[in-house]
Amino acid sequence: MNLTDRLIAPHATRGEVTASFATAFVGAALAFGLALDAEWSWLCVAVVTFVAFDLFGGAVVNATTAAKRWFHRPGRTARHHLGFVAIxxxxxxxxxxxxxxxWFTAAVIYALALSGAVLITVAPRDLRRPIAFGTTAVALTVATSILTTPNALTWFAPVLLIKLLLAHLLPEDTDH
Known part of the structure; x- marks a missing residue:
């Protein structure tokens, strides 16, 4: 397995790789600029940039056909998916x-992602997509309307939740 197979998924197309890395770099650049503007320490700027690269890129990676095939291949269970969210x-x-x-904000965002993942994975297969979107909508509202986050990180919870609840947990729709 080469590096692209590990970062994207085995047999990712050139377009999937390009879209994933382009979004990762654009997201990282945006987060870098916001963190600099917030006048945070260089350590903080570096961590925020790294997290953004992972989340923005991962939101696209997890939505690719190659990643859907890989993460939802035979033998993969709810335990695998919940583990992916938990890490x-x-x-x-x-x-x-x-x-x-x-720390309270961090714990709530983490709990929203993990509890949303549990709801999605235990739902009947034909209801997973609507439950995923409903759960994500509610979690986004809590994260952006009730929790307090610095302006330079208002992107964080939405991108994390999109990556995990919508892009990762939903298999490819093969009914069409």
């Missing part, structure tokens, strides 16, 4: 280094 501890990493991004 996304970026909210806590941001709380560790970013002024104004508190």
């Amino acid at each position: 996304h501890v970026q909210p806590f990493l941001l709380a560790l280094v970013t002024p104004g991004f508190g």
Whole structure:
């Protein structure tokens, strides 16, 4: 397995690779600029930029046909998908280094992602897509309307939730 297979998915097309890396770099550049404008430490700027690269790129990667085939191949279970969501501890990493991004906010965003993933994975297959969109809409509202985050990180929860709940957890729609 080569690096592209590991970062995107085995047998990703040139277009999927290009779209994934282009979005990762654009998202990282936007986050870098916002973090600089916030006058955060270089450590914070670096962490925010790295997290943005992963999340923006991952939102596209997880939506590709190649990644859908890979993550939803035979033998993959809800446990695999929940594990993938659970390892996304970026909210806590941001709380560790970013002024104004508190531990409570990190815990709620993490809990929204994980509880949303549980709801989606236990739902009947024909209801997973609408439940994923409903869960994401509610989680986005909580994250952007109730929680307090620095202006330079208002993108974080929406992109994380899109990457995990919509792009990763939903298999390719093969009914058409």
